[in-house]
Amino acid sequence: MSGRTRLLILKLAIVLVPLALALAAMHVFLPGCAHRREAGLLGANYASQDLGRFQIVLPRGSTLAPVIARGMEAFTAALYAEYGQNLTLQPITDRITIRLFASKEDLGRFAGSRLKQDLSDADGFYDPVSWSIAIALRPGQDPLATLCHEATHLLMDRSATLGPPDWSPWLAEGMAVFFEHSAVAGGRLLVGGLDRRVAAHVLALARQGRHVPLRQLVGGDRQLFRSDAAPLCYEESGLLVAYLLTGAGRPAREAFLRYIDLERQPGPTPPGTLESSLGVPLDSLERNWLAFLQRIAP
């Protein structure tokens, strides 16, 4: 070995050994730092655990973390398997932080300035930049459906690579409501779904002309989704997404997926884009959708 080669190896060793030591130290200490930072933000009443691809923060003493981690792992795996390509979902490159708060007050104190509030749920927050979602625990209620709802918002927002998307409220909420109805059937998780009793409820209102007509729903702004009609708007949006993805046939599903792609582009989507994408006027879409509700209502 020549003197020059030995010198080169020596120089490389001088650079690489400290770098390797620094990387090893980061690997050992950074997770600890993240947990200490979390503890600093939330106080002593909360504990953080890393389980698979999730960091789960819960009130200290809660035993829910493994159940939440398993449920969310099953949901994201099924979502990516069935819709990852169609919805151009980005790979989950970071650990998703899931925070579950003991009260609305704790949630508000933490999330208010850090995360985006869900339009449909004052107790639900998400942030695509920091890969995190947060909800308040409600006594006697399984938090998984709400977590699937917030995770859908997070992953849909992250699917936009050209800039923050400006989803129409009915579409953003309809997708989240559709995916929160994911459920285990026959031993496997069916991703996305609907509540047949809700379908019957909307149908009964429509027969009396008391539902929110689709023209109003798909053109509705955030105000409509915060008005007295909001609960009905969420129900109808979820049922419309369920119809377009699962009940309207393959060409309509593909046309709807192309429409979602237009919505994903930065800036608002021009009025009339849904009708032109699907190739049907809204009154025909409304008739077909109500016929679908009639078929599935108990």
Ligand SMILES: [Zn+2]
């Ligand atoms: Zn929502």
